[in-house]
């Protein structure tokens with residue numbers, strides 16, 4: 293999952309980036325509204341954390357422009373404490389949820405998980421596929437109740453597919469959603485990670501759809 297983090301306060305931005313990366317997200321960041329608008333318009337994100345008070349272009353305007361361009365990714369806005377009108381205008385502008393500053397790291401992560409899962413019509417933070425269970429809260433994967441150790445990249449790839457069971461996901465899409473913008477992207481690495489996941493979780497878990505990509509086939 294790839295997230296855009298928009299926050300102008302450098303210290304908070306760097307703390308949030310670290311938090312999100314530890315939680316398994318690929319993170320791009322923007323420090324002002326103009327940069328945010330550009331990234332959110334041109335890059336695909338699974339979710340956005342958007343501070344409203346931003347230099348150059350305020351967060352509300354950025355959000356309104358995204359929505360008027362048809363950009364539908366889930367957006368969590370960060371609002372000033374006790375500013376109910378910011379929350380109202382944010383939600384009216386197309387925000388999916390809000391969090392008032394200061395907030396607890398765990399709450400941000402929980403709300404973000406919920407947004408990503410709702411965007412895929414999933415109700416539970418526990419994703420199940422056959423005998424594989426992925427707990428989005430803890431970032432752990434089990435198979436038949438036994439813990440399977442995955443690297444951060446393997447986990448990210450599996451989580452992406454498990455949010456989209458039954459859908460064919462192209463290699464290009466995977467590359468775009470698994471890596472941050474400044475990462476040295478090489479679509480061959482996707483194949484490597486798929487091979488490793490098959491070794492760890494069974495050869496039949498991830499299907500290759502020739503010329504199209506990969507899929508977790510729906511289980512009976």
Ligand code: CA
Pocket residue numbers: 299300301343344345346
């Ligand atoms: Ca700010």
